[in-house]
Amino acid sequence: MFSIPGKSPVTITPAAERQIARLMTGKSAHGLRIGLKKGGCAGMEYTMEMAETPNPADEVVEQGEARVLIAPTAQMFLFGTEIDYETGLLESGFKFRNPNVTEACGCGESIRFEPIAAPAPTR
Template structure:
């Protein structure tokens, strides 16, 4: 993981911690895995799935009864992200406050990141 000693790579709010712990308990899951995939208007979409075990290269963040796994291909894009859970009358769900995002679509479902230095087009 791209990290700074003594700093958690991803932070989880108390609301997100409670929701993740409940999902894990309800589904008897080991953790919630977060990743990224190509898609959406802006180019990338967050993925979330309950996991039965950590996969090779996953970065684990544990907070209270919640455990979050970050997929290896998403780690550099998620560093510094705050994961929150918001409940509302019309919409409830996880929110990602990611300082690495350079653009997002109007509905907020997809994001884009600045090109990585040294990366070749089509890689």
């Protein structure tokens, strides 16, 4: 995992914590697994699913009764992300405030990250 010892890779707001705990109880799930997949007009989309069991390579973040499992392929892209849950008149849902995103599409469904540079050759 791309982490700093003693620092959580993602933060969970109280509203997101309550919603994740509600979903876990309602689905008898171990936690909410978040990840990324290719897609959308900006290139990447967040994925979310209720997980019955953690994968060995998942990064697990626990807060109160909520548990978030970060898929291995998404860990480096989600570091520093705040997970929130917003309720509005027209829609409600999880919101990701990710400092690693360099571009997002107009509808807000897909995102883009800065390309990762290849390491310089060593001599």
